[in-house]
Structures are given as C-alpha cells and as structure tokens.
Amino acid sequence: MNYPNGLKKELIKNKLEIKYANRGMSLEDDLNKTNEYYRQIDKAYIYKKPTPIKIVKVIFPQKKAKITEAYFDTPSTTDYNGIYKGKYIDFEAKETTSLTSFPLNNIHPHQIKHLEKIEKHNGIAFLIIRFTKKKETYLLLEKELKDFLENNTKKSIPISYFKEKAHLIKEKYSPRIDYLEILDNIGGINHDE
Amino acid sequence: MNYPNGLKKELIKNKLEIKYANRGMSLEDDLNKTNEYYRQIDKAYIYKKPTPIKIVKVIFPQKKAKITEAYFDTPSTTDYNGIYKGKYIDFEAKETTSLTSFPLNNIHPHQIKHLEKIEKHNGIAFLIIRFTKKKETYLLLEKELKDFLENNTKKSIPISYFKEKAHLIKEKYSPRIDYLEILDNIGGINHDE
Numbered sequence: 001m002n003y004p005n006g007l008k009k010e011l012i013k014n015k016l017e018i019k020y021a022n023r024g025m026s027l028e029d030d031l032n033k034t035n036e037y038y039r040q041i042d043k044a045y046i047y048k049k050p051t052p053i054k055i056v057k058v059i060f061p062q063k064k065a066k067i068t069e070a071y072f073d074t075p076s077t078t079d080y081n082g083i084y085k086g087k088y089i090d091f092e093a094k095e096t097t098s099l100t101s102f103p104l105n106n107i108h109p110h111q112i113k114h115l116e117k118i119e120k121h122n123g124i125a126f127l128i129i130r131f132t133k134k135k136e137t138y139l140l141l142e143k144e145l146k147d148f149l150e151n152n153t154k155k156s157i158p159i160s161y162f163k164e165k166a167h168l169i170k171e172k173y174s175p176r177i178d179y180l181e182i183l184d185n186i187g188g189i190n191h192d193e
Numbered sequence: 194m195n196y197p198n199g200l201k202k203e204l205i206k207n208k209l210e211i212k213y214a215n216r217g218m219s220l221e222d223d224l225n226k227t228n229e230y231y232r233q234i235d236k237a238y239i240y241k242k243p244t245p246i247k248i249v250k251v252i253f254p255q256k257k258a259k260i261t262e263a264y265f266d267t268p269s270t271t272d273y274n275g276i277y278k279g280k281y282i283d284f285e286a287k288e289t290t291s292l293t294s295f296p297l298n299n300i301h302p303h304q305i306k307h308l309e310k311i312e313k314h315n316g317i318a319f320l321i322i323r324f325t326k327k328k329e330t331y332l333l334l335e336k337e338l339k340d341f342l343e344n345n346t347k348k349s350i351p352i353s354y355f356k357e358k359a360h361l362i363k364e365k366y367s368p369r370i371d372y373l374e375i376l377d378n379i380g381g382i383n384h385d386e
Contacts, residue, residue: 045310047270052243053260067246067263077240081274083281086315090276117238122279 027095027130027137027177031080034175038084044180046082046089049075077114084180088123090115091179095130101156102129112149115142128169128179131159138166139182220288220323220330220370224273227368231277237373239275239282242268270307277373281316283308284372288323294349295322305342308335321362321372324352331359332375 031048038044057069078092092115094106107127118125125142140157144165148157167182224241231237250262271285285308287299300320311318318335333350337358341350360375 039310042310045270045307045314050243050245050266050268051248053246053248053263055244055246065265067265068261070246070260070263072258072260073243075243077238083283083311083314083316086281088276088279088281114238117232117235118276121238121276123276 027093027128027132030171030176031093031128034177034179035080035082037175038180044082044084044089046080046084048080049077052076074108075111078111084124084183088118088121089183090118090123091126091128093128093130095132097132098156099131099133099159101154101158102131102162103156105155112145116146119143119146124183128177129162129166131162134159135171136162137169137171137177138162139169139179140166141186220286220321220325223364223369224286224321227370227372228273228275230368231373237275237277237282239273239277241273242270245269267301268304271304277317277376281311281314282376283311283316284319284321286321286323288325290325291349292324292326292352294347294351295324295355296349298348305338309339312336312339317376321370322355322359324355327352328364329355330362330364330370331355332362332372333359334379 028048035044035046035048038046052073052075053067053070054073055067055070058065058067060066078090080093081088081090083089092107092111094102096102096106115125115127119142127140127142127145128137129140130137136159140162145157147165148161167186169177169179169182172178221241228237228239228241231239245266245268246260246263247266248260248263251258251260253259271283273286274281274283276282285300285304287295289295289299308318308320312335320333320335320338321330322333323330329352333355338350340358341354360379362370362372362375365371
C-alpha cells in the first residue's frame, strides 16, 4: 500500500524502472483535465495534492538539486481539495477493476476519518470511484459511505450500493468527469451564493 | 527558485548530501505544530501540501519502491489549505532574514494569482510572513497584498506596510502561531456558524 495510484499495475509490467510519463487515460488524468477546465472557466479551484515523498538524499551534480534516494510516503489526507462556490471541497478518487464491488482496503482508514471530519465542519466530502471494466464512475457522498460502514461488516462496497446510493457521473468530452454538476443537482452547495 | 523552503540555506552548509531530519524551528515547523493542535481540538483541518517532486526513476531493490532519480517541481498553488468554520482557507508562508522588507521574488506570480482567485470565490486567502531576525510573524490578507501590488512598483514590501496593514501573530507555547485567532478577531469568518 506504499505506492501512489496507478503505480502498482506498472510494477508488474516492468520490475526495474518506471517512467512516469505515459500512464494512459486513468481516472487521475480525467480528473486533472476536469479540474483544469473548471479553473479555465473560473468555476472552481480544485487541485490534486502532490504525492508525498520522503526524501533521504539530495546531490548537486550541477546547479539543480537531484534527489537520489527517496520513498513513497503514506498520504495524511485525501488527494483532492479546493473551493467551489465558497464551499470547501474534499475527495478521494480510486479505480477498481472489480466488476462487482469496490474493495475498502483501497482507502486508508485515516482518509475515511478525514472525510468524516470535513463533512462535520460543513465541507463537501465524497469519494469518486471508477469501475474501469464497466466504464462507470460514481460520486459517493461521505454520509452514504458512513451509512454503509456503520451497517455492514463487508470488506467491499457492492456495485448495487453505488447504483442505489451514489451518483453516476456521465463521461463527457469536456469536462470529462463533471462532478460539480452532480453536486449542483443534489443541492447543498448553494449556501454562499 | 527550484528548492522548497529552507533547503537553500542547507545547500551552503553541505554541498554533497542533505538529511531532511533536523531543520530547527522554522516557520514551517511552527505551522505544522499549530495545524496539528487545531486538528487535535477539532477546530480546523488545515494541512501543508507535500512538496511537488518530479519522479524520473524508481527501482525495486526489495519489496519497497525506491526512487533513485527525482527533482523538485514548481508548486502549482500555495503550500497550505483546508477548512475552518465551513470556510475554505488558503495561504502561503515564507520567512525572510531581511530586517527591513519582504522580497516579493519569494512568491511565484502564479501563487499571488491563485490567492486572488480564492478570495474572489469567497475563500479566506492570506500570507504568513516571518521576519526571522526580528522574531515577528505577520498575517497579511490577500486584499492588502493586492492593494500593495496595485499601488507600488517596489520589489519588496517594507516592514512598515506590515506594521500598518498586516496583523502581528503573537507566538505562544501552544498553538505556536495562532493565525485562526487573528481571522476570528478581524471578522469575516462567521458566515457559516
């Protein structure tokens, strides 16, 4: 669990060296493009946080500092946050190749706790989960996640729960993953307007 | 300008290798402790974003991924953000050794623009600037920063401007840098209560 999203898959392909350039159109790519679009039209300022890295050694072969030893760190919070209509937005995004359910061990317990705190403090907290093989992406509000966790001992959330309680995000050309439209439609975001 | 806060100083001391462990009580340390305190008393959830790193090479000597080539990247936004009383909080923190003024080249132009966007979208945006040799730490709201930039061509903000327009943060034992107290005192934060 010490790898950022998307890295693990590539480990299998290439055990010796990973170039970070071309990972294909992952959920992360789609969200980055979507957030970039929101900024361009001055709608919202939401960013992915950098991957936390623990730096051990830095050298200076030329002017530019070169990191020669570092490791992936566990993130303290979720990956995405920002502002929309004066509200604090906070979410975690994950992909699964499962056809039937989302495995909860994909999310750290402290990330779930973090989302709960945000909701309690009047922020908008949720998960964006993509079932890659079904090509379906859902927005699950923190309160529905909490409800599931309180009433289930299962280690994964079945897709039927997403169909019933979450919101399917239709994929478009631009913005690709229009999750703010979902928030607008379900209400609760217009306090500050 | 490709180094994160505090690194440049250490370059001079040790050109070959930098251990990140003991940097002394910097403004960053004080803010991390302060934010940790706010979380402990369930007052606010504000975090420093990880330093952006561009990863070039990763190897797998054992199970754990080891980064063997990486570089410091330019941050897209400010270093700190989060939620307080339902409001989106966003700021950049910098130290200067100058006794007379804060050099504006310490802040990227896109970071200044980012703070302006946040303010426009009803977030709370500001700078926290410490004059290390004077042991004075100020909170300067984005609107006062903007006002200065619009009416001056100077490349640094004189300390007299901080004394007049910014808010001196008294350093305490815990929390060390109680910047939320300043926001409470100057108002504008209670919309959501």
